[in-house]
Amino acid sequence: MSYRRTIVTLPGGTDYHPPVASSAPASLLPPTPLRGGAELAVFQGAGTCLDNVLMIWTEVEFIPLYEDQPLFAEVDQFLRSQGFLLHSFTGIATRRYKAFAQACPQRRPRRGQAIWTDAIYVRDFRHLEALSSLKLKKLAVLLDQVAGADDLCFEVLQLLDAREGTTLAPGYLGRIQ
Template identity: 35%
Template sequence: MSFFVPTLKQWGYLDSIHLTLCIVGSRKIDEFADSDYSRQGWEIFAPNLTIYGFDADQEACDRRNAELASQNITWTEKHIPLALWNHCQGASLYVTQHPGCSSLYPPNDVVIDRLSEYSDRHKLISTTQVATTTLDNFFVNLQSPIDLIQLDVQGGELNVLLGGKNHIIPDVLAAVVEVNFVELYKHQPLFADVDQYLRNSQFTLFDIGQKWHGLRQGISLMSRQHRGQFVWTDGYYFRDLIRPDQNHHLKTPDRILKLACLADMLSFYDYALELLGYLTKRYGLSDRRYNFADCIIQSLENNPEAVKHGINTIPFVTELRKYTYLS
């Protein structure tokens, strides 16, 4: 749930921006409602919203596209039956007992056979050849940059990132990336590999999502402190476009506003507030398009919990009040 975006919409600040989201591994939308961006409030950006979904599952893409067509959506969204990778030469898809666990990496029996649930879900059923492409190749003529990318491709997240390293990833503002701490698939990159690549690309890890564990096969004994071996989670990464010691081509008011919206939509309210405050203090005196003082104050005052905790009186917010008469 967003905090500032509804008020930004009300005041017309969203009229001048267009958000583009890319979901790689979009068949998960069929399984998890929280993977469906249209159910998370992103439609508030319509019609200035474009969503691209990629998955090797043709039927899942067709089903999702048909569902969208029947809904008469007011934004642009399409799901493409292609596997994104770090090359365009095609690859083997290892189909598992649970379709959502299929991967371009083969299941690692040495590991999964020792973990409850994973041994069945990741059991190899068949192998098939699929077409692959890269982010850079598919979006070679992309007009609007991808602002947020979500990756859930069962161990192949780093390869997808590498496939967009020349043109697409340098423009991305935020990334939600599934990361593994256990080698469920043979030779797959783990969290350290993905994290190092993203940090070297000037992304900052802000938080992780729900932690998923695995218990030893046939053993249901666990302690209160530990629920088994830490297997995987989602990493939430953002650009830090207001660090004074970093220069980046994305460091423009419009991109920082987009970043604030993404942070807000992903429930990082403090970062969204910091970014909106930065824009107000840096540009708000000379350009009303970036004066969000009244918008910020209204958002805070309309939230009972924020008022209860006295957020209106903190120095950061108090300082913004001097800009309210301009907006």
């Protein structure tokens, strides 16, 4: 597990990773620069700390950019085993193959090779009722303010309304319409 030697260089590439959101007092951990390709090792090393995490925003690769780097499928499989589901991608970076780029320098392919993306994972929405009301409230804020996931935020607020007799979900709809 080296992740140290870059085997593909992308223009404007970065080792910055968006924050991991947790239900710990900070709720949103500060951004942490990582060595490229180390995301899975970080998640595996988190141990029981992941039990309190409500949302994860991480970079994932579809083709290897670093030696021995785990790809999306491996990261996805591990996070699913920890009770998370993929919510969305924030956009997929693609590339042109060299021969095409040289032959048609002004044209992008209609569908280029997927390279990497940021992936947003949330606690499994099929089991949200297992979360405490406090965690549901924090998750709703993260879904609305960080992920921009209005629909899942509304679902969480409806669960809170049913549990606590509040009217958060209708109020939320009124605010976003």
